[in-house]
Amino acid sequence: MARSAKLVTVALEAAGLSKRFAGRVAVHNVSFTLKAGEVLALIGPNGAGKTTLLSMLAGGLAPSAGELHPSGAAGIGWVPQQTAIYSKLSIAENLRLFARLEGVTEPETAVDAMLEQTGLRERSDDAVGRLSGGNRQRVNIAVGLIANPAVLLLDEPTASLDPRQRARLWEFINLRVAAGTSVAFATHEIGEAERYASQLLLLADGEMLFLGSPAELCTAAQEGNLDRAFLALLAARGH
Amino acid sequence: MALRTLLGKDLRILARSPVLVVLLIAYPVVIAVLIGLALSSSPALPRVAFLNEIAPSQSTITLGNEQIHTTRYERELFAAIQPVMVSTRAQALADVRDGKTVAALIIPPELPEQLANAAGSAYVDVIYNGDAINQALVEEAIESKLAQANVLLAAQLSRVADGYIDLLLTGGDLHFLGSSFDVLGLVHAQSILAAVLSRLPPSSPVRHALVQVDAFAKIAVANLGGSRQVIGAVAAPVVARESVISGRRTPLSEYAVAVAVSVSLMFIAILLASGMLALEREENTLGRLRRGLVSTTQLLAEKALLAAVTAVVVSFVMLCGIGLFVPLGFGRAGLWLLAICGGALAFGTLGVAMGALVREVRAASLLVLLVSLPLVFLALVPSGSVSGGLYDVIRVISAVFPFKASLEALDAAVNQSQPSLASALAHLAALIAGFGALARVALRP
Incomplete structure (x- = not known):
């Protein structure tokens, strides 16, 4: 009974996940669980191992050690930091292509749903190369969501967007969260992490320094402000 | 000062980029030396x-x-x-x-x-x-x-x-097999005949025959002198x-057809395969595709096949078009297609190996031109026109690049030349396997 309850609520589970590149440790012994409809923010300084961890979770990199459930790409949507779509193809063509590659049973329905959710139906025949950075990123995320995954992984999704585009993008992501999609995203924006994430995973030099809610991070660092708490915890752990 | 600083920076970057140094400096130097040696020793004295x-x-x-x-x-x-x-x-x-x-x-x-x-x-x-x-x-x-x-x-x-x-005309001594003969000569023979005829009665039964011999002697004396010019004109003793050796010679014009089609085949297949793979990197879609949507082998095979099929269509049409002007023997068109397919697949596989090494389409195109053109030239250096050791080096380089094998396959298919189509296709198959493995390694995450 307890096991079936876990299967229902846990969307992603990592246990002792590590990755080494030619003797260099990029990620070391990271463990966490992501429940259905939960949002996890991966924060940490540059080179902390956030992208490596997300790549392992997405099935793009094989871990050197540790376990992942589910393993591989099934049921997981992946949105890399740089838009990974074909600029010469239209929005609809990109969505249709990835729907077929993901093995979606009704690709046209999925394309319709994504055009609706991104608000880009009017521009569905426009080549992606002619879109603004914000719209390109929306198509990039829509491609990650085309197979209606249980978990959506985003690597710095708002890094190149202005505040208005960021707000619109988070509206779009939150709609999916409300529908039960779990989200893990990497970011340098502590405010963004505080605003949208229920859990924070703090990485530095590949090591997991903290896992908990934003409020718990402030308590652990004895700081009232999340920005200062983040810096204080890094300093306290010698980073 | 600024110039020296920039120079120092660039030299440091080059020292830390061994692949770039090999590609931009060492490779052109090696190829230039080989081409220089080939040019300097051929074709003056084959x-x-x-x-x-x-x-x-x-x-x-x-x-x-x-x-x-x-x-x-x-x-x-x-x-x-x-x-x-x-x-x-x-x-x-x-x-x-x-x-x-x-x-x-x-x-x-x-x-x-x-x-x-x-x-x-x-x-x-x-x-x-x-x-x-x-x-x-x-x-x-x-x-x-x-x-x-x-x-x-x-x-x-x-x-x-x-x-x-002269001897026949005027007579003299003829030395033959250790003996000496006195030859009368046509001029003397004709004088003797004329003297005999003048003394014969008109009713002599031999007169008619002697008149005929005399007429021949006159004609012979008059015309044998002219035969000197005829003999002088015999210019090729x-x-x-x-x-x-292998039975059939490929005329240079038909060999040129095989070269032209092979060069087209090479550029279309390599440029397309390398460009399409580099485009995946340029668009950042490689990571997305390789996280379980398609395997590395599927991805490489798709690019190589796309390039090969395109190159096959263009090259086959080109060959058929040339066949309208140069007699090529359309009865062997099936073998042409087989040879073109073998070459196109080998070039396509080499293309994906090159495309896997670079991040941009423009860099892929540059790499293809930089590598291919000198190797085409080396593949056309005739055996025996350079020293044995140098030719062995050229032969090894040509053997690991598909142009020579592709040209041999096409030449065998079009002109029935040697080596046979089967051995050229086996060579190409080995290269396809080698470059396929190389591309997989180069595309490793």
Whole structure:
């Protein structure tokens, strides 16, 4: 009974996940669980191992050690930091292509749903190369969501967007969260992490320094402000 | 100061980019040296296996009062080639077959007898390996020198013939097989006949026959002198008798067709395959595709196949189009297609290997041009036109790049040349496997 309850609520589970590149440790012994409809923010300084961890979770990199459930790409949507779509193809063509590659049973329905959710139906025949950075990123995320995954992984999704585009993008992501999609995203924006994430995973030099809610991070660092708490915890752990 | 700082920075970057240094500096230097050596040693003196089968005791031919020394004409030919002396006909053929020499030039033992009999032209044997470029290279050199030798020889033979004509006309002593004969000569014979006829009665029964002989003698005396010019015009006492080891010679024009189609095939397939794979990196879609949507092998195979099919269609249409102007034998079109498919797949696989090494389409195109063009040139260097060691280096480089094998496959399919289509296709299959493995390694995450 307890096991079936876990299967229902846990969307992603990592246990002792590590990755080494030619003797260099990029990620070391990271463990966490992501429940259905939960949002996890991966924060940490540059080179902390956030992208490596997300790549392992997405099935793009094989871990050197540790376990992942589910393993591989099934049921997981992946949105890399740089838009990974074909600029010469239209929005609809990109969505249709990835729907077929993901093995979606009704690709046209999925394309319709994504055009609706991104608000880009009017521009569905426009080549992606002619879109603004914000719209390109929306198509990039829509491609990650085309197979209606249980978990959506985003690597710095708002890094190149202005505040208005960021707000619109988070509206779009939150709609999916409300529908039960779990989200893990990497970011340098502590405010963004505080605003949208229920859990924070703090990485530095590949090591997991903290896992908990934003409020718990402030308590652990004895700081009232999340920005200062983040810096204080890094300093306290010698980073 | 700023210049020195920038220079220092760039040198440091180059020192830390070994692949870039190899590609931009070492590779062009190596290729330039090879091409330079190939150009400097060809095609002035092609290496030709030389065998003189005439016994030393028979190397001087006596015709009338003239003596013809065959070694003199041997020297004439050596001015046009770099002779590689061999002792047997089998060794000469082996040297041509192995590519140690461009061709073999053999002076057969019966040459003195053929010249002495003057029954027709005498022959020297020139043997090629079927390679059109090789053949063109040697043919020109040997035929030019043979023409010079023939001028000298024809003059000598003409003098001998003149002597015989004089003897027939005016008479004299003829020395033959150690004996001496007194030849009357047509002029004297005609005088004697005229004197006899003047003394014969008109009713003599032999008069009619003698009148006919007298008329012949007059005509012979009047016309035999003119035959000197005719004999002088015989310009080729010795001709080259050409043959090909593998049986069939590819005419240079048809070989050029195979080269042109192979070059097109190469550029279309390599540029398309490398460009399409590099485009995946440029668009950042490679990571997305490889996280379980498609395997590395599927991705590489798709790009190589797309490039190969495109190149096959264009090259086959091109070959058929050329066939409208050059007689190519459309009955072998199935084999053309087979050869083009083999070459296109090999070039496509090489293309994905190159595309896997770079991040941008423009860089892929540059890499393809940088690598391919010099290798095409090296693949066309004829065997025997450069030193053996250098040719071995060129042969190894050409063997690991699909152009030579593709050209051989197409030449075999179009012109029935050697090596056979099957062996060229086997070579291409090995290259496809090798470059496929290389591309997989290069595309590792």
